[in-house]
Each structure stands twice: as C-alpha cells, then as structure tokens.
Amino acid sequence: MFKAYPYYRSRIVADAHMDIPPYHRGEVWAALLGVDGDTISTYAEIDKVTPTSTDRQIEVDIPRCHQYDELLSSPRAHQKFTRLLKAWVVSHPGLVYWQGLDSLTAPFLYLNFNNEALAYACLTAFIKKYLHKFFLRDNSAVIQEYLAKFCHLVAFHDPLLFSHLASIGFVPELYAIPWFLTMYTHVFPLSQIFHVWDTLLLHPASLALCVAAAILRHLRHQLLDFSFNDCILLFSDMPDINIEQVVKDSVDLHLETPVSLLYRHHAPPSSDRDTEQHLSGPLNDLSSITLAEQRSEICGRISGADVVRLSEALPGSLLVVDTRPQHLFQTGSLMNAWNAPGELWMREGDSPSEDGGPQLVLEQAKLRAVGKMAVVVMGTKAAHHLTLQVS
Template sequence: MNGAGDFSGDYFGGSEADSLNQVNEDDPNQSTEDLVLMSGYGSVSKDCSQEILEKWDQVLKEWTNTGTPVVSSPIDSPDNNLVFSFGSSMKGRPQPKKVRHLVRTVGVPEALRGEVWVRQVGTEDSEELCTKYREFLDQECTNEDQIKRDIHRTFPANDFFKDDQGPGQEALLKIAKAYAQYDQEIGYCQGFTYIAAVLLLHMPEEQAFCVFVRLMGLFKLRELYKQDFYELKLKWYQLDNLVKDHIPTLYYHFQSIGLKSHMFSSQWFLTLYTAKFPLYLVYRIYDIIFSEGLAFLLNIALALLREASDELCRKSFEECNTYIKANIPRKYREPPAAEELIRKALQMKINPKKLSLYAKEYHELVQREERLKDPMERLKLEQQESHSKIMALEAEAVNLANELVNAKMDSQRKLETVEEKVVHIQAMFEKTHHELAEMQEQKQNLEAQVEEKKSRLKRQKKVSISSLKQLVTSKSNDTNQQRDIVAEYRKLCSRLEQERDTQTDLVAKLKETLSQCQSCKDSCNDLISSQESRSSHVANGSTNSAQSHSQNPDASQTSESDSLAMEQELALTKLRLVEEQSHNQQLEHEVAELKQMVSAMSASANQSASSAAQWLLKRTPNFLSRNSVPNSSTPNAHNSHHHDIT
C-alpha cells in the first residue's frame, strides 16, 4: 500500500468509520441530532415527466449525430503519466450546448443517467480499455487484502452492496484491483470504492471501470490522491479563503475554536460527497461534475457551510464536528431540499481569477516550506529575508526622516498660522471688551432714564387720578343739580296743570255768568285783550295766534292759548332733559375711558416714559376740552330754562 492509501485511511478506515456507518436510526436511545447517515442511503426514483424525457431524447439524438469526434472533452486534457494511455477508440463527441442547461435546471433523468455520463466522458466505444481491464483481473494485486477489508464499509445502506461476497462487493473489488494496477503511481485508496459504487449503480462493471478511469485522468481527480496531496491541500487552502470571503463570521468562528477545513472537507473532496450524503444529492452533484468539472466541489462545499453557518457559529469544536458529519447530510434527504442546495451552489459566484491567485499564493507557500527543509537554502532564504528587511527598514527610515522634516515644516507653518490667529483673536478680544464696556455704560444710562421716566409717570399718574376724581365729583354734582331742576320742573308742571284745570272751570263759570250781563261782557273783553297781549309775549312771537285771540272776546279761547304756550314750553323742557341725559351718558362713558386709561398707564409704567407721557398729554387736553363745553353750557341752559318758567 502506498502513501495515498495510508492517508485516506485516516478519513475513511478504522473504527470511527465503522461506528459512524453502524448508527441505527431506529434505536430510541440515540439522539436524532447525533445520527449519521450510512453511505448509500436513500433511493432515487426513475419516474420522470414526459416533457423532460422528450427534451433529453432530442439532446441525445443531436449528440449522436454531432460531427467528427474530438480527442478530449472541453473540460480537461488526459493525463499522460498513466500506465495505459487513452486510445483513439475512447475519443468522445463534443457536448451539445443544451446539455449544460438541462443538467443545471432539471438534472439527468435516472433512467438516462448512465448513458449521459458515458457520453460526457467519451467511453461509448472503449473495447481496448475493456480488454486491459480483463487482463488486470487475472494479475495479482498487492493491495487486494486492504481492498477486501474496506469493501464492506462501502454503501452498507444499499441492497446491491450490503451482502458479503455479493455481486456489488465483487464488482467493487474487481474495479479497485484493476485501477490499482492501471495507475501504479496512485495505487489504491479507500475513496475509490465510493465513486466506483455510484458508477456501478448506473452501468455494467466494465463500462463503470472505463468511466472511472476517464474521471480520474480526464477530470484530474487522481491529482487529489497523489503522494504529496498537493491538489487536495490546495483545495483546502482555496476553501478557507472562499469561506473568509463569503462567510467571514463562520471563518473567524472556526479560527477561534481551532476547527480546520481539512477535518471535514477531505472526505467530501476525495469521495465527491458520496460517503455520507443521500444518493439523490450525490447523483445531482455527479451530473454537474460530469458536465462542468471538479470546480463544482468548492461551490457545493461553500453552499453547505453557508446554509449551516448560523447553527455552526453557536457551537463548540466537538459540536461543529458532529453537526457537519451528521446533521448537515440529514438536511438533504428529500429531493426538494437537495435541489434547493444545488440551485444555491450554482448561484455561488466564485471568481476563477481569485482561485488562480489562491493557487499562486499556495504554491509560494509550498516553495518556501521546501526551501526551509535544506539548511543552506534556509540560511540563504533567511539572509535574503534579512537583507530585504534591512532594505525595507532603511527605506522606512528614509521615509520617516522625510516625514519628520515635512512634519516639522508643517508644524512651523501651523505654528505661524496659530500665532497670527492668536494676535487676531487678542485684537478682537480687546475690541469686544471695549464694546462691552460701552454697552454696559449705555445700559446704566438707559436704566437711569427708565427709572426717571417711571417716577415721572408715577407722578403724572397720581396727578391724573386726582384730576379724574375731581372731574368725576364735579360731574356728579352737576348731575345731582340737574336732577333737582328736573324734579322742581315736574312739580311746577303739575301745579300749572292744576291751575289750568282751575282756570278752565273758572272760565266756564265766567262764560255762564257773562252770558247774562252785557256790561260785564264788555269789561271782560277788555280784560281778555290785555291778557292776550301778555300771552303773545310769552308764546315767542306767535302773532297769528295773538291776533285771533284778541279779536275773539271769548274767555275760553284765552285759556286755550295759555294752555298751548305751556305745552310748548313743556316740550322744550323735555327736549332739554333728553339732551342732559344724553350728555350725562357721554360723561359716564368718558369716565370709564379715563379709568381704562389709568389702568393702561399703570401696566405700561415700565415701558418707554417718553411715549407714555406724550400719550397722556395728548389724551388729557382732549378730555378737558370735551368736558368744558357741557359745563359752560349748563348754566346758560339753566338760566334760560328758569327764565322761561318765570
């Protein structure tokens, strides 16, 4: 057994693999979270819709009728280091453009999967390789004992492989022995049997061997199994960097708990995800690998970790190991979940340039490690690194010196700028201080003026209030006098009415008496004439009425003239009374205005004194002039009224 077999045994062989594969899902004492699927778990139905079958049938016909065969598929070139190189009979035909689209969207129907895989690797007519296969079976294999020990651990959950000495295990043994002799550089690795088992479930034994050979050489799968495992370690390095780019939280969590990607991804890559995942998902992964190459291994790994990142970031080292080995495969037992994972893996944008950059970085790391193994080379490398460091330090010193000089010059310029700003600020401060002193002086002057105006307003307020009180008292006295005059007038009117009634009665009696004596009647006429002249003077020049009364000697007419004059005088007196009442109401209204004015003056005592004084001076003369007119007119009215009454 070569080194490759020993390395793979760490990940597939031994008691750990046995214990994982022997987990019984029906055991009630086992936790569901800790169950690990056995390899070969699940079944894949051959049922498929008629529409999909018709699409694939059309593609296969086009594939068959495609022109001249080509030497290799568009994925990779065959490896020339194999013991048996590919012959012309193993040349394939170019893959139609529709194949890639169908593989990505609907997958290959289970009934056509074997045929499609064979065409994709170009082994439709591989009689030469089949002949060599039969020859290898007749030869002894140094790895036969190791192969026999590992066979029973391959696909124990599948009926075709679970029986010892059964047809499945026999076919696996033959393919493993034949390839160990076919590719002596690689020899045998336990991971071979998982890949071969998938092929045996879709095609005959010899055809499965041919496809396996082409998969190992044409797709460069054998590079993962070489002695130094360079390509496998490169996959680990690329996966680490992709996780760091796409799932940084998970990357740093793995770093913190010490979980390395090779602890779980080795089995994924070396078996093409066959060892622990359900068959439906495995077949879909193989569909895409046969169509697009091994680069899809990184897509599916990244998709698996991204989908489980939330759970993994909450777990410890042991819990993460268990979760990756047991829980992640169990999530994709159903076809819909598996298809969703494939869809997300295909959507992963992995830049080929980045992969090339990671490959270059890893190559430089490997070269460095190789050089460090030789003491002289290590010394030279250390000397070169020391020289590089010295040069870098010298360059850094020069840069620092330049930066120091520049910084000093910048500091000097900044200092000068700051000094100028300080001088400017000091000047502004002195100016502001002077302005502040002036403003404080102005404030004191204004406060003194305000106090003076307040005191002046208070004095004016007292004088105004005193004047108003005197005015109100005077108006009240005038009102009382007018009320007395009105009362006296009413009494006089009542007395005159009584006298008029008495005179009316007397006139009636006189009429009755005079009607009996002619001489008395003449004397009475003379008396009535004189009385009418007096009545005409009292009646304010009513000449027409006096003449009519003088011509009429009747005593009743004289009494009526007196009554008419008295009624006119009474009407004039009532008119004056109404005017006095209106004047009194106006005086009361002005008194109310003066009271409001006094209140406003009290409220605005703290305001500007000049405006308040002007307002008061403006309002007070108007008020005094307005009130002086009734006072002057009242005595005249009273005198005329008294004269009329007299």
C-alpha cells in the first residue's frame, strides 16, 4: 500500500483506525499527515549549514531531549536533530524557534532516522495542523485562547474538579503550557507518545485539548484532595498514568463535547467536513467572542445549533435556563426551557435579599438540575458565573 501512496491513502487511514504496526508507524504517520510530493528534493534545497541566531539554543536543547533513548542520545542523532531544527527555522521565516520544538521533532526523527527528509516533512505538516500559530514570535493570544478553551472543557465535563482547582489557584498556566506547546512530548516518554499520537493523528486538532482533560480525569481523586503546593509537586514530574486509558478517555470526551465549545479563532482551517458543517450558519457563529470574554467566563459558550442538537439527542438530560426577560421568553424558546430572567440572579458578591428572591432562584435552579447531564444558560450573560454552582 505504501508504494501506491497517495492513491491508497484512504485505505491506510482506515487500517490505522484498527491498528498501526510499530514497524510501519513512520510511514503511516506520514500518510495520516498528508505528506506527499518530492520530500527529498524539498529538504535538500534548504540551507542547513549557514549559522543562525537560534543555533546556540538548539545546541543547548538537543542534549536534554529524550536522552534516555539510546538512538536519540547518539552523536549521529544530535547531528540529525540539528539539521532538522535548522531546516524548519530557515524554511519558516514568519515563525520562531521556541523551546520544545526539539521535543516535537524527536518522534519523527526516531521513526525516520534514515530518512531526514520525511522526518522534516512530517514535522512541518504536524505543526501546521496541531500547533497552528503556536510558533509565532508573539504567541500570547494563541496560548491564552488555548488555555481558556481548556478551562471551558474541564468546566463542562467536571465542574467539581474545575471549581476546586480554581479555588486553590492552580490554573493551567502553571502546568499545561508545556503540554500543549510540545503536544505532550516534553512530559511523556516516546513509548507513551506513540500511543497518544497514533490516536491524535486520526482526529481533529481539538483532540489535543481532550487529552489534557483526560489526564486530569485520571488524577481526579488525588487532585480533589490536594492543596496548591501538592498540585505543583504532582505536576513538576508527571506521575505514572495509564496512557491507554487516557487515550480512550480523550476520545470519549471529544465525542461528548459540543463542537462549538472547542471553537478557536486561531485554529487552522478545518479539513474535517463534519466540523465545518457544525460551525456554519447563523446559529453557529462564535466569531464575535473576544479573547477577553473567553478568559473572563467560567463556562464556555456553545452555539445555538449545538444546544438544539443536545436537547434532541439527550431529551430530559438537559436543563436549559433562559435568562431573557419574560416578554421575550414568551415569544418563543426551546421546549421545556425554564425562564429565570437575568436580573433575578444573585451576582458574585451580592448579599441575599430579605425576600430571598435571588437566593430562591439559585436554589430552584439547583433543584431543577438534579439528575441532569448538563446545564445550559442562554440569553443574557447575567447568570453565566453561576452555572458551575448549579451543575
């Protein structure tokens, strides 16, 4: 099949969903990434000799990159590492070398040790799809949006854990940036990365967020009992985890997550038709949401179309709280939605009134939420910060 690639690409992808033989992993990954064309000539034309401003940093990083592995710790591997990293930097003048690029390169070099050109092509295709804009000189907006989406994902699936971590100040900025910037290659050994990436390469880029959420799920019982310092110590050196279970959970989380919850302004153009269809049309437009709004909101927004899909797919499992004024609610709303106008909600820092109005609304919401899979607040933003409490 590989000799007939790309003609047999669809068959390779189908077989990869069942299993990826370790011996052919490098070739399969290249097919999954859509690598095509004359990779040897392309790589040969890149100047990998002329000194650049990043050479010193590359020299420092390589001797620390997966050096437990006999192959990657060899002098020849270090030479190949250097050429690959210099080639990527030179051929992407609009991007910069960030620490962690060496870790990203390691799996491709390991699998294509005798074919640097293919390793380079795979690295380039991988970054384009899974780390779009992460290597900009100023990548702060990209990173912050990614972290905000991760927070929303955790809040959606595990509000109790999210609330606990937020209450002790253990925010993703303290531990998750190396996960995402290196797609976990900085925290897991190659043997585990192969399992993670075998699945990652078969899914949209948003699966990477679900891998992080699955890691937290795996450590959930510990984290719920831990203080801030305990959490810092736990993630300073990633504990042993069941990587197979993490991968399985990440796929399950991805399937259970509304597509619009994972929408990012800085995501690469999607090649996934289902994703494009889910995020097209007036009921799906999330482009007007600013980064400041995403970071300030505890719970992420989902599109109107996703709310409709959830209510139809899971009848009786969704509590829809419509916070619009009553006169607007009466003009039309989702079936079985509960109208609780935004002005009735107790805002953070408010004291309960004598008549118990806002507090009563909150208590009613909690009672209505019992046994529900999720709570959706639609209408005004007045009550969005209470969604976790209700959940």
